[in-house]
Amino acid sequence: MDETDSQITCADSSVDKLSHLKRNEVKSCPLPELHGADEMLPELNKSCLTNPDILRYSRQLVLPDLGVQGQLKLSKASVLVIGCGGLGCPVAQYLAASGIGRLGLLDYDVVEMSNLHRQVLHGENRLGMSKSVSVAKTLRKLNSAVVYLPYHISLNPENALQIIQQYDIIADCSDNVPTRYLVNDTCVLAGKPLVSASALRWEGQLTVYNYHQGPCYRCLFPKPPPSETVTNCADGGVLGIVPGIIGSLQALEVLKIASGMAPSYSGVLLMFDALEGRFRNIKIRGKKNDCAACSNPSETAILQDYEAFCGSSASDKCRMLRLLSRDERLSVEEYKRLLDDHVPHILMDVRPQPEVDICRLPHSIHIPLKGLEEKNEKWVSFLRTKIAELITAGNRTEKTVITICKLGNDSQIAVKILQDLFGKEDLFIAKDVQGGLMAWAENIDPMFPRY
Ligand SMILES: Nc1ncnc2c1ncn2[C@@H]1O[C@H](COP(=O)(O)OP(=O)(O)OP(=O)(O)O)[C@@H](O)[C@H]1O
Numbered sequence: 001m002d003e004t005d006s007q008i009t010c011a012d013s014s015v016d017k018l019s020h021l022k023r024n025e026v027k028s029c030p031l032p033e034l035h036g037a038d039e040m041l042p043e044l045n046k047s048c049l050t051n052p053d054i055l056r057y058s059r060q061l062v063l064p065d066l067g068v069q070g071q072l073k074l075s076k077a078s079v080l081v082i083g084c085g086g087l088g089c090p091v092a093q094y095l096a097a098s099g100i101g102r103l104g105l106l107d108y109d110v111v112e113m114s115n116l117h118r119q120v121l122h123g124e125n126r127l128g129m130s131k132s133v134s135v136a137k138t139l140r141k142l143n144s145a146v147v148y149l150p151y152h153i154s155l156n157p158e159n160a161l162q163i164i165q166q167y168d169i170i171a172d173c174s175d176n177v178p179t180r181y182l183v184n185d186t187c188v189l190a191g192k193p194l195v196s197a198s199a200l201r202w203e204g205q206l207t208v209y210n211y212h213q214g215p216c217y218r219c220l221f222p223k224p225p226p227s228e229t230v231t232n233c234a235d236g237g238v239l240g241i242v243p244g245i246i247g248s249l250q251a252l253e254v255l256k257i258a259s260g261m262a263p264s265y266s267g268v269l270l271m272f273d274a275l276e277g278r279f280r281n282i283k284i285r286g287k288k289n290d291c292a293a294c295s296n297p298s299e300t301a302i303l304q305d306y307e308a309f310c311g312s313s314a315s316d317k318c319r320m321l322r323l324l325s326r327d328e329r330l331s332v333e334e335y336k337r338l339l340d341d342h343v344p345h346i347l348m349d350v351r352p353q354p355e356v357d358i359c360r361l362p363h364s365i366h367i368p369l370k371g372l373e374e375k376n377e378k379w380v381s382f383l384r385t386k387i388a389e390l391i392t393a394g395n396r397t398e399k400t401v402i403t404i405c406k407l408g409n410d411s412q413i414a415v416k417i418l419q420d421l422f423g424k425e426d427l428f429i430a431k432d433v434q435g436g437l438m439a440w441a442e443n444i445d446p447m448f449p450r451y
Protein backbone atom coordinates (compact mmCIF):
# COMPACT_ATOMS: atom_id res chain seq x y z
CA MET A 1 0.00 0.00 0.00
CA ASP A 2 1.30 3.40 -0.89
CA GLU A 3 1.56 6.31 1.57
CA THR A 4 -1.27 8.21 -0.03
CA ASP A 5 -3.97 5.58 0.27
CA SER A 6 -3.34 4.73 3.89
CA GLN A 7 -6.62 4.75 5.79
CA ILE A 8 -5.78 6.59 8.97
CA THR A 9 -9.04 7.33 10.68
CA CYS A 10 -8.30 11.04 11.11
CA ALA A 11 -9.29 13.42 8.35
CA ASP A 12 -6.65 12.78 5.70
CA SER A 13 -6.88 16.32 4.42
CA SER A 14 -5.62 17.57 7.75
CA VAL A 15 -2.83 15.01 7.64
CA ASP A 16 -1.77 16.29 4.25
CA LYS A 17 -1.88 19.87 5.42
CA LEU A 18 0.41 18.96 8.27
CA SER A 19 2.71 16.68 6.42
CA HIS A 20 5.34 19.01 5.14
CA LEU A 21 5.22 21.90 7.54
CA LYS A 22 8.34 22.79 9.41
CA ARG A 23 8.22 22.32 13.16
CA ASN A 24 7.84 26.00 13.96
CA GLU A 25 5.08 26.41 11.45
CA VAL A 26 3.31 23.43 12.92
CA LYS A 27 3.57 24.90 16.38
CA SER A 28 2.43 28.36 15.49
CA CYS A 29 -0.44 27.67 13.10
CA PRO A 30 -3.93 26.86 14.44
CA LEU A 31 -3.83 23.12 14.14
CA PRO A 32 -6.56 21.01 12.69
CA GLU A 33 -6.62 18.60 15.64
CA LEU A 34 -6.40 15.12 14.32
CA HIS A 35 -7.93 13.86 17.47
CA GLY A 36 -9.07 16.47 19.85
CA ALA A 37 -8.64 16.28 23.58
CA ASP A 38 -12.38 16.49 24.10
CA GLU A 39 -13.45 13.86 21.56
CA MET A 40 -15.20 10.90 23.20
CA LEU A 41 -13.89 7.61 21.93
CA PRO A 42 -16.08 4.57 21.26
CA GLU A 43 -15.87 1.52 23.53
CA LEU A 44 -13.91 -1.49 22.35
CA ASN A 45 -16.12 -4.55 22.82
CA LYS A 46 -14.80 -7.50 20.88
CA SER A 47 -16.35 -10.64 22.35
CA CYS A 48 -14.69 -13.41 20.32
CA LEU A 49 -11.75 -13.95 18.01
CA THR A 50 -12.36 -14.33 14.28
CA ASN A 51 -10.52 -16.90 12.16
CA PRO A 52 -8.12 -14.26 10.80
CA ASP A 53 -7.47 -13.17 14.42
CA ILE A 54 -6.70 -16.75 15.41
CA LEU A 55 -4.28 -17.14 12.53
CA ARG A 56 -2.58 -13.77 13.07
CA TYR A 57 -2.07 -14.18 16.82
CA SER A 58 -1.66 -17.96 16.85
CA ARG A 59 1.95 -17.94 18.08
CA GLN A 60 1.04 -15.98 21.20
CA LEU A 61 -2.46 -17.45 21.63
CA VAL A 62 -0.95 -20.84 22.43
CA LEU A 63 1.01 -19.37 25.34
CA PRO A 64 -0.79 -20.59 28.50
CA ASP A 65 -0.26 -17.27 30.31
CA LEU A 66 -1.96 -15.33 27.55
CA GLY A 67 -4.41 -17.59 25.72
CA VAL A 68 -7.70 -16.56 24.15
CA GLN A 69 -8.86 -14.66 27.24
CA GLY A 70 -5.67 -12.62 27.36
CA GLN A 71 -5.87 -11.87 23.65
CA LEU A 72 -9.47 -10.72 23.98
CA LYS A 73 -8.48 -8.43 26.85
CA LEU A 74 -5.73 -7.00 24.66
CA SER A 75 -8.21 -6.34 21.89
CA LYS A 76 -10.42 -4.42 24.31
CA ALA A 77 -7.58 -2.39 25.81
CA SER A 78 -6.56 1.12 24.88
CA VAL A 79 -3.08 2.57 25.33
CA LEU A 80 -1.89 6.13 25.00
CA VAL A 81 1.71 6.45 23.80
CA ILE A 82 3.05 9.86 24.80
CA GLY A 83 5.94 10.70 22.49
CA CYS A 84 6.40 9.01 19.11
CA GLY A 85 10.20 9.10 19.17
CA GLY A 86 12.90 6.61 20.13
CA LEU A 87 10.81 4.80 22.75
CA GLY A 88 7.38 5.50 21.32
CA CYS A 89 8.18 3.77 18.03
CA PRO A 90 8.96 0.30 19.45
CA VAL A 91 6.21 0.60 22.06
CA ALA A 92 3.58 1.42 19.44
CA GLN A 93 4.94 -1.11 16.96
CA TYR A 94 4.83 -4.14 19.28
CA LEU A 95 1.49 -3.18 20.78
CA ALA A 96 -0.01 -2.82 17.33
CA ALA A 97 1.45 -6.14 16.19
CA SER A 98 0.19 -7.84 19.35
CA GLY A 99 -3.38 -6.77 18.67
CA ILE A 100 -4.04 -3.99 21.15
CA GLY A 101 -7.53 -2.52 20.59
CA ARG A 102 -6.81 1.19 20.37
CA LEU A 103 -3.56 3.15 20.25
CA GLY A 104 -3.42 6.86 20.95
CA LEU A 105 -0.26 8.33 19.43
CA LEU A 106 0.63 11.72 20.82
CA ASP A 107 3.49 13.98 19.77
CA TYR A 108 3.73 17.66 18.89
CA ASP A 109 6.86 17.25 16.78
CA VAL A 110 7.68 16.47 13.17
CA VAL A 111 10.15 13.92 11.81
CA GLU A 112 13.74 15.09 11.37
CA MET A 113 16.74 13.42 9.74
CA SER A 114 18.51 12.97 13.11
CA ASN A 115 15.52 10.93 14.36
CA LEU A 116 15.80 8.14 11.80
CA HIS A 117 18.59 6.11 13.40
CA ARG A 118 16.26 5.17 16.25
CA GLN A 119 12.71 6.27 15.47
CA VAL A 120 12.30 3.38 13.13
CA LEU A 121 8.65 3.76 12.16
CA HIS A 122 9.43 6.98 10.31
CA GLY A 123 11.43 7.08 7.08
CA GLU A 124 13.20 9.41 4.70
CA ASN A 125 9.91 10.13 2.95
CA ARG A 126 8.41 11.32 6.24
CA LEU A 127 10.79 14.22 6.94
CA GLY A 128 8.70 17.19 8.12
CA MET A 129 5.62 15.03 8.72
CA SER A 130 3.87 14.92 12.09
CA LYS A 131 5.42 12.05 14.07
CA SER A 132 2.08 10.84 15.39
CA VAL A 133 0.64 10.69 11.89
CA SER A 134 3.77 9.00 10.54
CA VAL A 135 3.57 6.24 13.18
CA ALA A 136 -0.14 5.72 12.49
CA LYS A 137 0.52 5.46 8.75
CA THR A 138 3.26 2.86 9.22
CA LEU A 139 1.33 0.78 11.73
CA ARG A 140 -1.84 0.80 9.67
CA LYS A 141 0.09 -1.39 7.25
CA LEU A 142 1.26 -3.71 10.01
CA ASN A 143 -2.13 -4.29 11.64
CA SER A 144 -5.20 -2.58 10.20
CA ALA A 145 -7.48 -4.00 12.91
CA VAL A 146 -6.07 -1.63 15.52
CA VAL A 147 -7.72 1.79 15.92
CA TYR A 148 -4.99 4.44 15.64
CA LEU A 149 -5.63 7.91 16.97
CA PRO A 150 -2.86 10.37 16.20
CA TYR A 151 -2.79 13.57 18.27
CA HIS A 152 -0.47 16.15 16.79
CA ILE A 153 -0.42 18.27 19.94
CA SER A 154 1.68 19.09 22.93
CA LEU A 155 0.41 17.44 26.11
CA ASN A 156 -0.14 20.22 28.63
CA PRO A 157 -2.08 20.80 31.86
CA GLU A 158 -5.11 22.01 29.90
CA ASN A 159 -5.56 18.90 27.76
CA ALA A 160 -3.83 16.10 29.72
CA LEU A 161 -6.74 14.89 31.85
CA GLN A 162 -9.25 14.87 29.02
CA ILE A 163 -6.97 12.74 26.86
CA ILE A 164 -5.47 10.45 29.48
CA GLN A 165 -8.78 9.49 31.05
CA GLN A 166 -9.87 7.97 27.74
CA TYR A 167 -7.18 5.28 27.85
CA ASP A 168 -6.63 2.23 30.06
CA ILE A 169 -2.84 2.35 30.21
CA ILE A 170 -0.37 5.16 29.59
CA ALA A 171 3.15 4.73 28.18
CA ASP A 172 5.40 7.71 28.89
CA CYS A 173 7.85 7.83 26.00
CA SER A 174 8.59 11.53 26.34
CA ASP A 175 11.96 13.07 26.92
CA ASN A 176 11.60 15.92 29.38
CA VAL A 177 11.00 16.38 33.09
CA PRO A 178 7.96 18.72 33.01
CA THR A 179 6.09 16.21 30.84
CA ARG A 180 7.01 13.36 33.19
CA TYR A 181 5.50 15.21 36.18
CA LEU A 182 2.44 16.22 34.19
CA VAL A 183 1.85 12.66 32.95
CA ASN A 184 2.38 11.23 36.42
CA ASP A 185 0.03 13.62 38.20
CA THR A 186 -2.64 13.16 35.56
CA CYS A 187 -2.36 9.37 35.72
CA VAL A 188 -2.69 9.53 39.52
CA LEU A 189 -5.77 11.71 39.20
CA ALA A 190 -7.33 9.52 36.50
CA GLY A 191 -6.26 6.27 38.22
CA LYS A 192 -4.25 4.96 35.25
CA PRO A 193 -1.19 2.70 35.37
CA LEU A 194 1.83 4.42 33.87
CA VAL A 195 4.64 2.52 32.16
CA SER A 196 7.54 4.92 32.09
CA ALA A 197 10.94 4.62 30.43
CA SER A 198 13.93 6.63 29.37
CA ALA A 199 16.99 6.08 27.21
CA LEU A 200 20.15 8.12 26.91
CA ARG A 201 23.62 7.39 25.55
CA TRP A 202 24.15 3.64 26.21
CA GLU A 203 21.69 3.37 29.07
CA GLY A 204 18.02 2.81 29.59
CA GLN A 205 15.59 2.67 32.52
CA LEU A 206 12.10 1.37 32.95
CA THR A 207 9.52 1.18 35.72
CA VAL A 208 5.75 1.06 36.25
CA TYR A 209 4.06 3.74 38.35
CA ASN A 210 0.66 3.95 39.91
CA TYR A 211 -0.16 0.28 39.45
CA HIS A 212 -2.51 -0.85 42.21
CA GLN A 213 -0.88 0.41 45.41
CA GLY A 214 2.55 0.93 43.84
CA PRO A 215 4.48 4.20 43.99
CA CYS A 216 4.09 7.08 41.58
CA TYR A 217 6.84 9.17 39.97
CA ARG A 218 6.54 11.86 42.65
CA CYS A 219 6.90 9.26 45.42
CA LEU A 220 10.39 8.67 44.05
CA PHE A 221 11.19 12.17 42.84
CA PRO A 222 9.29 14.71 44.96
CA LYS A 223 11.43 17.48 43.46
CA PRO A 224 12.77 17.82 39.93
CA PRO A 225 16.53 17.67 39.39
CA PRO A 226 18.32 21.00 38.78
CA SER A 227 17.65 21.80 35.14
CA GLU A 228 21.35 22.20 34.30
CA THR A 229 21.94 18.56 35.29
CA VAL A 230 19.36 17.19 32.86
CA THR A 231 20.67 15.92 29.53
CA ASN A 232 18.64 14.97 26.49
CA CYS A 233 19.45 12.92 23.40
CA ALA A 234 20.42 16.02 21.40
CA ASP A 235 22.97 16.98 24.07
CA GLY A 236 24.15 13.61 25.29
CA GLY A 237 23.55 11.37 22.29
CA VAL A 238 21.88 7.97 22.26
CA LEU A 239 22.62 4.72 20.50
CA GLY A 240 19.51 3.91 18.44
CA ILE A 241 19.27 0.31 19.61
CA VAL A 242 19.02 1.30 23.30
CA PRO A 243 15.52 2.85 23.08
CA GLY A 244 14.69 -0.08 20.78
CA ILE A 245 15.44 -2.51 23.62
CA ILE A 246 13.90 -0.46 26.43
CA GLY A 247 10.86 0.46 24.34
CA SER A 248 10.27 -3.25 23.60
CA LEU A 249 10.35 -3.99 27.33
CA GLN A 250 8.01 -1.08 27.90
CA ALA A 251 5.59 -2.62 25.39
CA LEU A 252 5.91 -5.93 27.23
CA GLU A 253 4.89 -4.31 30.53
CA VAL A 254 1.93 -2.66 28.84
CA LEU A 255 0.93 -5.96 27.25
CA LYS A 256 1.06 -7.74 30.61
CA ILE A 257 -1.18 -5.16 32.27
CA ALA A 258 -3.55 -5.02 29.29
CA SER A 259 -3.95 -8.79 29.18
CA GLY A 260 -4.62 -9.06 32.89
CA MET A 261 -1.18 -10.20 34.06
CA ALA A 262 0.82 -8.42 36.77
CA PRO A 263 3.63 -6.22 35.46
CA SER A 264 7.16 -7.13 36.48
CA TYR A 265 8.38 -3.61 37.16
CA SER A 266 5.90 -2.06 39.57
CA GLY A 267 8.09 -1.05 42.52
CA VAL A 268 11.14 -2.25 40.62
CA LEU A 269 13.45 -0.17 38.43
CA LEU A 270 15.14 -1.83 35.48
CA MET A 271 18.52 -0.38 34.60
CA PHE A 272 20.13 -1.40 31.34
CA ASP A 273 23.75 -0.72 30.50
CA ALA A 274 24.35 -1.50 26.84
CA LEU A 275 28.12 -0.97 27.04
CA GLU A 276 28.48 -3.55 29.80
CA GLY A 277 25.67 -5.70 28.41
CA ARG A 278 24.03 -5.71 31.85
CA PHE A 279 20.46 -5.58 33.11
CA ARG A 280 19.90 -4.81 36.80
CA ASN A 281 16.63 -4.80 38.74
CA ILE A 282 16.54 -2.46 41.71
CA LYS A 283 13.74 -2.53 44.24
CA ILE A 284 12.47 0.99 44.71
CA ARG A 285 10.73 2.54 47.69
CA GLY A 286 7.00 2.06 47.92
CA LYS A 287 4.31 4.66 48.00
CA LYS A 288 5.29 7.73 50.03
CA ASN A 289 2.72 8.54 52.68
CA ASP A 290 2.96 12.27 52.14
CA CYS A 291 3.42 12.16 48.35
CA ALA A 292 2.11 15.40 46.86
CA ALA A 293 0.44 13.46 44.06
CA CYS A 294 -0.79 10.07 45.21
CA SER A 295 -1.28 10.37 48.97
CA ASN A 296 -4.62 12.04 48.26
CA PRO A 297 -5.38 11.71 44.53
CA SER A 298 -8.63 13.66 44.63
CA GLU A 299 -6.66 16.66 45.85
CA THR A 300 -3.93 16.28 43.25
CA ALA A 301 -3.61 19.54 41.38
CA ILE A 302 -2.47 19.04 37.83
CA LEU A 303 -2.86 22.61 36.82
CA GLN A 304 0.43 23.74 38.19
CA ASP A 305 2.99 25.32 35.94
CA TYR A 306 5.18 22.29 35.30
CA GLU A 307 7.75 24.21 33.28
CA ALA A 308 8.28 26.70 36.13
CA PHE A 309 8.33 23.84 38.66
CA CYS A 310 11.08 22.07 36.71
CA GLY A 311 12.88 25.18 35.45
CA SER A 312 12.87 23.76 31.93
CA SER A 313 10.66 23.56 28.88
CA ALA A 314 8.39 20.70 27.85
CA SER A 315 8.70 21.46 24.17
CA ASP A 316 12.04 23.06 23.37
CA LYS A 317 14.28 20.57 21.66
CA CYS A 318 17.29 22.04 23.38
CA ARG A 319 17.61 23.24 26.91
CA MET A 320 18.76 26.86 26.91
CA LEU A 321 20.76 28.04 29.88
CA ARG A 322 20.83 31.71 30.75
CA LEU A 323 23.99 32.02 32.82
CA LEU A 324 25.59 35.00 31.10
CA SER A 325 24.43 38.54 30.55
CA ARG A 326 23.99 39.84 27.00
CA ASP A 327 27.33 41.70 27.04
CA GLU A 328 29.15 38.52 28.02
CA ARG A 329 27.91 36.90 24.82
CA LEU A 330 28.56 37.32 21.10
CA SER A 331 26.00 36.48 18.48
CA VAL A 332 27.40 34.48 15.57
CA GLU A 333 27.19 37.62 13.43
CA GLU A 334 29.20 39.57 16.01
CA TYR A 335 31.76 36.80 16.17
CA LYS A 336 32.02 36.75 12.36
CA ARG A 337 32.72 40.51 12.38
CA LEU A 338 35.38 40.03 15.02
CA LEU A 339 37.00 37.41 12.79
CA ASP A 340 36.76 39.60 9.70
CA ASP A 341 38.34 42.47 11.65
CA HIS A 342 41.21 40.19 12.70
CA VAL A 343 40.69 40.96 16.38
CA PRO A 344 43.25 38.84 18.28
CA HIS A 345 41.53 36.24 20.41
CA ILE A 346 41.47 32.59 21.33
CA LEU A 347 38.46 30.57 20.21
CA MET A 348 38.07 27.73 22.68
CA ASP A 349 35.88 24.83 21.61
CA VAL A 350 34.63 23.16 24.80
CA ARG A 351 32.77 20.22 23.29
CA PRO A 352 33.72 16.60 24.05
CA GLN A 353 36.24 14.96 21.70
CA PRO A 354 33.71 12.90 19.64
CA GLU A 355 31.86 16.09 18.67
CA VAL A 356 35.09 17.85 17.77
CA ASP A 357 35.92 14.86 15.55
CA ILE A 358 32.67 15.49 13.65
CA CYS A 359 33.44 19.13 12.85
CA ARG A 360 35.20 22.21 14.22
CA LEU A 361 36.15 25.73 13.25
CA PRO A 362 39.75 25.31 12.06
CA HIS A 363 41.21 28.17 14.09
CA SER A 364 39.74 26.93 17.40
CA ILE A 365 41.68 25.26 20.16
CA HIS A 366 40.03 22.36 21.93
CA ILE A 367 39.65 22.25 25.70
CA PRO A 368 36.71 20.08 26.78
CA LEU A 369 34.40 21.52 29.41
CA LYS A 370 35.04 18.48 31.60
CA GLY A 371 38.76 19.33 31.72
CA LEU A 372 37.94 22.90 32.74
CA GLU A 373 35.38 21.83 35.33
CA GLU A 374 37.94 19.55 36.93
CA LYS A 375 40.47 22.42 36.66
CA ASN A 376 42.69 19.80 35.09
CA GLU A 377 46.30 21.11 35.16
CA LYS A 378 47.04 19.86 31.64
CA TRP A 379 44.25 21.92 30.12
CA VAL A 380 44.73 24.98 32.32
CA SER A 381 48.45 25.23 31.50
CA PHE A 382 47.67 24.63 27.81
CA LEU A 383 45.31 27.61 27.96
CA ARG A 384 47.90 29.74 29.80
CA THR A 385 50.41 28.97 27.04
CA LYS A 386 47.90 30.00 24.37
CA ILE A 387 47.11 33.25 26.20
CA ALA A 388 50.85 34.00 26.49
CA GLU A 389 51.25 33.36 22.74
CA LEU A 390 48.34 35.70 22.05
CA ILE A 391 49.94 38.53 24.01
CA THR A 392 53.34 37.98 22.39
CA ALA A 393 51.90 37.80 18.87
CA GLY A 394 49.50 40.73 19.01
CA ASN A 395 49.99 44.45 19.47
CA ARG A 396 47.09 44.53 21.86
CA THR A 397 47.18 43.21 25.34
CA GLU A 398 43.58 42.10 25.83
CA LYS A 399 43.46 38.45 26.67
CA THR A 400 40.25 37.62 24.89
CA VAL A 401 39.03 34.05 25.18
CA ILE A 402 35.83 33.18 23.34
CA THR A 403 34.18 29.86 24.11
CA ILE A 404 32.02 27.89 21.72
CA CYS A 405 30.08 24.61 21.90
CA LYS A 406 27.26 23.01 19.93
CA LEU A 407 24.30 25.11 21.11
CA GLY A 408 25.61 27.73 23.52
CA ASN A 409 25.01 26.07 26.89
CA ASP A 410 28.36 24.50 27.83
CA SER A 411 30.13 27.56 26.42
CA GLN A 412 28.39 29.68 29.08
CA ILE A 413 29.47 27.33 31.85
CA ALA A 414 33.02 27.52 30.44
CA VAL A 415 32.96 31.34 30.61
CA LYS A 416 31.97 31.15 34.28
CA ILE A 417 34.89 28.81 35.00
CA LEU A 418 37.30 31.03 33.04
CA GLN A 419 36.13 34.05 35.00
CA ASP A 420 36.83 32.12 38.15
CA LEU A 421 40.30 31.04 36.98
CA PHE A 422 41.54 34.19 35.23
CA GLY A 423 39.01 36.88 36.11
CA LYS A 424 41.37 38.72 38.44
CA GLU A 425 44.06 39.12 35.78
CA ASP A 426 44.30 42.43 33.97
CA LEU A 427 42.54 42.76 30.64
CA PHE A 428 41.11 39.27 30.72
CA ILE A 429 37.89 39.02 28.73
CA ALA A 430 35.79 35.85 28.41
CA LYS A 431 32.69 35.62 26.26
CA ASP A 432 30.80 32.84 24.55
CA VAL A 433 29.20 32.44 21.16
CA GLN A 434 25.44 32.44 21.55
CA GLY A 435 23.77 29.49 19.82
CA GLY A 436 27.14 27.83 19.25
CA LEU A 437 28.19 26.00 16.13
CA MET A 438 24.62 25.15 15.13
CA ALA A 439 23.82 28.88 14.98
CA TRP A 440 27.03 29.31 12.96
CA ALA A 441 25.79 26.65 10.51
CA GLU A 442 22.34 28.23 10.39
CA ASN A 443 23.29 31.88 9.99
CA ILE A 444 26.89 32.16 8.78
CA ASP A 445 28.14 29.06 6.97
CA PRO A 446 25.52 26.80 5.38
CA MET A 447 28.27 24.30 4.50
CA PHE A 448 29.14 23.74 8.17
CA PRO A 449 27.83 20.31 9.27
CA ARG A 450 24.74 20.14 11.48
CA TYR A 451 24.37 17.28 13.91
N1 LIG B 1 4.61 17.40 26.24
C1 LIG B 1 4.77 16.71 25.11
N2 LIG B 1 3.75 16.61 24.23
C2 LIG B 1 3.88 15.93 23.08
N3 LIG B 1 5.02 15.29 22.72
C3 LIG B 1 6.07 15.34 23.56
C4 LIG B 1 6.00 16.07 24.79
N4 LIG B 1 7.21 15.96 25.40
C5 LIG B 1 7.98 15.22 24.59
N5 LIG B 1 7.31 14.85 23.48
C6 LIG B 1 7.81 14.03 22.36
O1 LIG B 1 8.45 12.88 22.89
C7 LIG B 1 9.38 12.39 21.93
C8 LIG B 1 10.61 11.91 22.67
O2 LIG B 1 11.38 11.16 21.79
P1 LIG B 1 12.92 11.37 21.46
O3 LIG B 1 13.61 11.98 22.61
O4 LIG B 1 13.42 10.08 20.94
O5 LIG B 1 12.79 12.39 20.23
P2 LIG B 1 13.37 13.82 19.85
O6 LIG B 1 12.89 14.84 20.82
O7 LIG B 1 12.98 13.99 18.42
O8 LIG B 1 14.92 13.62 19.94
P3 LIG B 1 16.15 14.63 19.71
O9 LIG B 1 16.43 15.12 21.11
O10 LIG B 1 17.22 13.76 19.16
O11 LIG B 1 15.71 15.71 18.78
C9 LIG B 1 9.66 13.53 20.96
O12 LIG B 1 9.21 13.17 19.68
C10 LIG B 1 8.91 14.71 21.54
O13 LIG B 1 8.36 15.55 20.55
Ligand SMILES: [Zn+2]
Nearest residue numbers: 216219291294
Ligand atom coordinates in the same frame (compact mmCIF):
# COMPACT_ATOMS: atom_id res chain seq x y z
ZN1 LIG C 1 3.20 9.30 44.79
